[in-house]
Amino acid sequence: MSRRKYARAGIAAVVVGVAAAIAVPAMAAAPAKVTQKVVGGGKFVPNRSVSDTMHFKLDRINVRKGGTISLVNTTDAPHSFSLVTKRQVPRKLAAVDACFEKGPCRQLAIDHGAINPVTGEEQDPTTPLVNKGKAGFNQPGDSVLLAPHGKAKVKVTSAKALYYICAIHPWMLGAINAPAPR
Numbered sequence: 001m002s003r004r005k006y007a008r009a010g011i012a013a014v015v016v017g018v019a020a021a022i023a024v025p026a027m028a029a030a031p032a033k034v035t036q037k038v039v040g041g042g043k044f045v046p047n048r049s050v051s052d053t054m055h056f057k058l059d060r061i062n063v064r065k066g067g068t069i070s071l072v073n074t075t076d077a078p079h080s081f082s083l084v085t086k087r088q089v090p091r092k093l094a095a096v097d098a099c100f101e102k103g104p105c106r107q108l109a110i111d112h113g114a115i116n117p118v119t120g121e122e123q124d125p126t127t128p129l130v131n132k133g134k135a136g137f138n139q140p141g142d143s144v145l146l147a148p149h150g151k152a153k154v155k156v157t158s159a160k161a162l163y164y165i166c167a168i169h170p171w172m173l174g175a176i177n178a179p180a181p182r
């Protein structure tokens, strides 16, 4: 083989190698099972603040379509895992407050039966799982309640980006198969 042919073979090998390197991340499928924990609790700093550190452990969940998210609540409080639109994800403190007024938190509470739709009074939720549209978690409004130290499993039946909040503590939020909301 001439020197030139060696050079061509070398270039071809590099091209194949680069193609493989590009193809590998695309071929690596999202996992079929993911665990999302709810962690944290109250925090008191004298003469400074009282805050609540409860949050979803993962800011972002990667899971394949048809995969399962196991929700594990390690806190003493109830929570929800509720799909909302990207726009409805709070990014400011005012949006956290507004969630209970005109935002999705109020509607989710009504859908779970945690607010009496006639009197507007809070009550024990009647519907732990709300499913809009087709089965599984795939669109805004799909929502599950987590009792204190409770567990739940949800099946993700969409490959699209999904966004979630806790409708009780809407600073708790994140994304499924999309960058974490900031």
Ligand SMILES: [Cu+2]
Residues within 6 Å of the ligand: 054, 078, 079, 080, 166, 167, 168, 169, 172
């Ligand atoms: Cu919560």
